[in-house]
Amino acid sequence: MAAVTADQTAQAGADRPEGADEALEAVFDAAVAADERIEPRDWMPDAYRASLVRQMAQHAHSEIIGMQPEANWITRAPSLRRKAILMAKVQDEAGHGLYLYSAAETLGTGREELLDKLHAGRQRYSSIFNYPTLTWADVGAIGWLVDGAAITNQVPLCRCSYGPYARAMVRICKEESFHQRQGYELLLALSRGTPAQHDMAQDAVNRWWWPSLMMFGPPDDASAHSAQSMTWKIKRHSNDELRQRFVDICVPQAETLGLTLPDPDLRWNEERGQHDFGAIDWKEFQEVLKGNGPCNEQRLAQRRRAHEEGAWVRDAAVAYAEKHTAAPAQAAPAHAASRATAGNGEATA
Amino acid sequence: MSSSTEWPLWEVFVRSRRGLSHTHAGSLHAPDAEMALRNARDLYTRRSEGVSIWVVPSAQVTASSPDEKDSFFEPAGDKPYRHPTFYEIPEGVKHL
Amino acid sequence: MTAALALGDDALVLSHRLGEWAGHAPVLEEEVALANIALDLLGQARVLLSLVGDEDELAYLREERAFRNVQLVEQPNGDFAHTIARQLYFSTYQRLLYEQLAAGESAFAGLAAKAVKEVAYHQDHAEHWTLRLGDGTDESHDRMQLAVDALWRFTGELFEPVEGVEVDWQSLRSGWLESVSAVLERATLTLPTGPQAGAWTAGAGRQGIHTEPFGRMIAEMQHLHRSHPGASW
Numbered sequence: 001m002a003a004v005t006a007d008q009t010a011q012a013g014a015d016r017p018e019g020a021d022e023a024l025e026a027v028f029d030a031a032v033a034a035d036e037r038i039e040p041r042d043w044m045p046d047a048y049r050a051s052l053v054r055q056m057a058q059h060a061h062s063e064i065i066g067m068q069p070e071a072n073w074i075t076r077a078p079s080l081r082r083k084a085i086l087m088a089k090v091q092d093e094a095g096h097g098l099y100l101y102s103a104a105e106t107l108g109t110g111r112e113e114l115l116d117k118l119h120a121g122r123q124r125y126s127s128i129f130n131y132p133t134l135t136w137a138d139v140g141a142i143g144w145l146v147d148g149a150a151i152t153n154q155v156p157l158c159r160c161s162y163g164p165y166a167r168a169m170v171r172i173c174k175e176e177s178f179h180q181r182q183g184y185e186l187l188l189a190l191s192r193g194t195p196a197q198h199d200m201a202q203d204a205v206n207r208w209w210w211p212s213l214m215m216f217g218p219p220d221d222a223s224a225h226s227a228q229s230m231t232w233k234i235k236r237h238s239n240d241e242l243r244q245r246f247v248d249i250c251v252p253q254a255e256t257l258g259l260t261l262p263d264p265d266l267r268w269n270e271e272r273g274q275h276d277f278g279a280i281d282w283k284e285f286q287e288v289l290k291g292n293g294p295c296n297e298q299r300l301a302q303r304r305r306a307h308e309e310g311a312w313v314r315d316a317a318v319a320y321a322e323k324h325t326a327a328p329a330q331a332a333p334a335h336a337a338s339r340a341t342a343g344n345g346e347a348t349a
Numbered sequence: 350m351s352s353s354t355e356w357p358l359w360e361v362f363v364r365s366r367r368g369l370s371h372t373h374a375g376s377l378h379a380p381d382a383e384m385a386l387r388n389a390r391d392l393y394t395r396r397s398e399g400v401s402i403w404v405v406p407s408a409q410v411t412a413s414s415p416d417e418k419d420s421f422f423e424p425a426g427d428k429p430y431r432h433p434t435f436y437e438i439p440e441g442v443k444h445l
Numbered sequence: 446m447t448a449a450l451a452l453g454d455d456a457l458v459l460s461h462r463l464g465e466w467a468g469h470a471p472v473l474e475e476e477v478a479l480a481n482i483a484l485d486l487l488g489q490a491r492v493l494l495s496l497v498g499d500e501d502e503l504a505y506l507r508e509e510r511a512f513r514n515v516q517l518v519e520q521p522n523g524d525f526a527h528t529i530a531r532q533l534y535f536s537t538y539q540r541l542l543y544e545q546l547a548a549g550e551s552a553f554a555g556l557a558a559k560a561v562k563e564v565a566y567h568q569d570h571a572e573h574w575t576l577r578l579g580d581g582t583d584e585s586h587d588r589m590q591l592a593v594d595a596l597w598r599f600t601g602e603l604f605e606p607v608e609g610v611e612v613d614w615q616s617l618r619s620g621w622l623e624s625v626s627a628v629l630e631r632a633t634l635t636l637p638t639g640p641q642a643g644a645w646t647a648g649a650g651r652q653g654i655h656t657e658p659f660g661r662m663i664a665e666m667q668h669l670h671r672s673h674p675g676a677s678w
Contacts, residue, residue: 041412064473071467078670079501079678080457080494083464084487090467091480095392098473102376105358111378112355136669168375175396186678194676302468310471312588313525316581317380318354323580325381356472377474383573388474391481 032233037163040106048232052162053107054123055234057114060100061125065118065299067093069133070142078136085182086139092179096172103164119304127285128215130293137190137197137204143183145205145212145250151180152246153216161233184253191258198258205254206262213277214285216243247275358407359385361392363399371403379404446497447513448553448609451651453493454514457504458659459535460486461666462522471525478570482532485563492556505670509660510653517599519650519659523592526578526585530592532571533625538603540564541620545612553610572628579632586633593629594637601641602649 024043031038038044071090077083101111117123128146133139154176157169190201217223217239229235237245247266254261265278287293356378362371374393379385385404393399429435438445463483470476494500517535522528543564546557578589604618626636648654670678 041414067468067476074464074467075461075665076669078505078673078676080487080491080504082678084484084491087464087467087480087484087487091395091477091484094473094476094480095395098377098392098477099375101473102358105376110355110358171375189678193678194673196673197676306469306471309469310475310525312582312584313471313475313578314356314380315354316585317384317577318356319581319585320577321381378472379474380577384474384577387570387573388478391477392474395477395481 032161032231035159035161035233037166038161039163047228048234049107051229051232052165052234053104053109055229056100056104056107056165057109057117057123058125060097060104060114061118061123062129063093063097063100065125065129065303067097068299068302069129069131069295070139072133073136073139076136082186089143089179089182092175096175099168099171100165103168106164115307119300119307121291121300124289125299126215127288127293128211129299130288130295131207131211132295134207135200135204137187137200138208140183140186140190140201141204141208143179143181144187144253145183145208146215147176147180147183148250149212149215149246151176152242152249156236156242159233159236165234184257187257187259201257202259205259209262210280210284213243213247213280214282216240216246218282218285244274247277251275356380359389359404360407360410361385361389362403362405363389363393364401365399367400371401374398376407446609448607449493449496450503451513451607452553452610453490453497453503454512455518455535455539456486456493457490458512458514458662459518459531460484460490461662462518462520462531463528465522466528475525479528482567482570485560485567489556489560489563496552501670505667509655509663512650512653512655512659512663514650514655515599515602516650516656516659517596517603519655519662520596520599521658523595524588525574526588526592527595529571529574529578530589530596532567533575533593533628534596534600534603536564536567536571537621537624538617540568541617541624542610542612545617546610549611551609551611575628575634576632579629579634589632590634593634594639597637597639598641598643602651605649605651607651 025045028038028042028044028048031042038048067090070086070093074083074086074090077086101114104114105111114123118125128149133142151173154169154173158166158173160166160169187201187205190197192198217226220226220238220240223239226235226238230238250261251266251268263278265276267276269276288296291297357380358376359379359382360376361374363374364371374389377385377388377392379388382404386402389402389404390399394402425431460483463479463486466479466483467476470479490504491500494503497503517531520527520531540561543557543561546553547561548554575589578585580586603621604614606614629636642649645654
């Protein structure tokens with residue numbers, strides 16, 4: 001729940017006599033094996049904690065960096081209905097970032113610290129957001145393919161072994177159900193529209209298809225964190241499994257759209273009961289990951305600028321709170337104070 | 350980096366509709382209680398998920414320790430007579 | 446007609462400006478708050494414009510001179526202080542206006558009754574930030590004072606009677622001044638003393654006379670729609 005509690009846990013761990021960790025680890029392993037959730041104050045292996053913080057931070061960063069390519073089109077949305085949908089979607093992404101940062105904070109790592117690491121380039125976000133949104137159709141392709149891939153990845157995370165992460169994901173998946181549908185609907189309108197609109201949609205799918213497949217991460221035999229994450233039930237399916245599932249879902253959806261997927265090797269394999277698809281250009285993936293994607297610098301620079309230019313605003317609010325309240329929690333105006341007091345009473349009951 | 354002080358963390362509890370109790374929804378950052386309430390409204394009830402919100406400074410929450418789990422919660426486990434199913438009532442007796 | 450267009454354009458244009466903040470807000474919580482306000486306003490704009498005609502034709506195919514919004518709402522975002530000052534001036538006006546409309550019997554009564562709840566929250570948001578910026582640090586105080594001063598000359602237009610909007614404009618003006626003065630005072634800011642309008646007889650936003658940044662704003666807003674005449678989206 002709170003950062004404090006995680007600190008306390010860490011301290012409790014440090015005071016323990018030698019050998020006690022093994023007993024605790026056995027309890028932890030048993031809980032994970034029994035599909036029980038691990039909660040913030042439970043003992044957990046340091047590597048599990050580190051792995052979770054890394055993954056939740058990367059996920060949170062992806063949400064807030066992911067606002068940029070779509071926000072790029074808010075001011076140019078071609079109808080008021082589309083404009084409202086897009087604004088609501090970009091807003092959700094900010095909200096999802098907030099849910100995930102607060103899940104990460106249950107392990108004692110503050111948001112400011114995570115943002116600093118993002119800004120310094122020491123923590124990653126999903127590489128997909130380093131591609132540009134060149135036309136309006138890209139908004140649709142992101143909704144259909146990028147959000148589609150994200151949902152394929154995320155639905156299993158609702159059963160992740162770490163409670164706060166799983167709960168955040170339940171909320172996110174519920175809210176995101178409209179994101180993919182709006183993208184699909186947007187592309188459908190273009191595909192069935194004028195020839196110019198149809199071409200715009202096909203062009204966007206051509207550019208977003210391969211990067212979307214890369215979103216599932218490197219192939220299983222080359223994935224650094226996969227095996228351990230599977231044992232810990234942070235992750236429940238392998239990268240390749242999820243990628244295959246995504247391809248199989250998209251093929252019929254593309255047919256209904258009247259658009260083609262840019263892969264000459266894509267075909268149904270009767271024997272496997274799945275689609276075969278072409279080789280992914282992992283060199284491109286590695287290059288984008290290294291920072292050589294088309295928008296890496298731009299995305300990070302905008303994020304840094306927003307944070308730096310907002311510093312005086314955040315500082316002002318802190319200064320005001322210090323002047324007007326003895327402690328941030330106390331001496332709030334009457335209505336807020338009475339609610340907060342009531343909260344303490346029942347929350348602990 | 351740029352900002353000197355991070356806004357404190359608050360725990361948010363939302364009553365989803367009248368007649369239900371407030372449930373923990375998550376946390377957020379805010380400079381003070383008033384802003385925390387407003388941020389909570391924007392973040393946790395933007396799809397009409399709530400009719401009432403509490404915010405509590407995270408630092409003010411006192412929680413039971415998982416180490417004390419046994420002494421805290423197990424004693425309640427062997428008192429089945431606190432539950433109505435403990436009692437056998439002849440068939441046909443109503444309103445009990 | 447004139448009335449729905451005037452009120453609808455106010456909401457449309459301010460919503461667009463707030464939408465420009467997406468991805469640039471000073472803190473994540475504020476991304477969510479500003480988007481909420483923008484979405485409320487866009488919803489109001491769509492209802493109001495639909496009273497006049499097709500919402501998209503009106504938003505995307507009118508020339509600059511045909512827009513009837515006040516100049517205040519088209520002013521660029523500037524820093525966060527400028528955005529908050531614009532919000533304070535406009536949301537206070539909009540709340541008082543919609544309160545009167547909701548209590549009246551005009552065609553706007555129903556719409557105003559719904560909108561006034563949204564707008565009351567916008568005003569609350571603007572007031573809370575005005576207090577925090579005005580009475581925060583020296584830097585935020587200076588920035589906020591600069592912003593309320595800079596936007597002051599666009600506030601006079603708010604109280605020019607609009608044909609078909611049946612409210613008591615005099616009490617709207619005095620209520621607005623009272624409310625804004627009180628907030629600025631609590632925020633340790635000085636109520637601007639300059640003129641509340643520019644000196645040009647051609648008029649202002651309600652007559653279709655806008656400021657230069659507005660032309661670029663609608664150029665961006667309308668470009669895609671206009672590039673594909675007759676297309677559906």
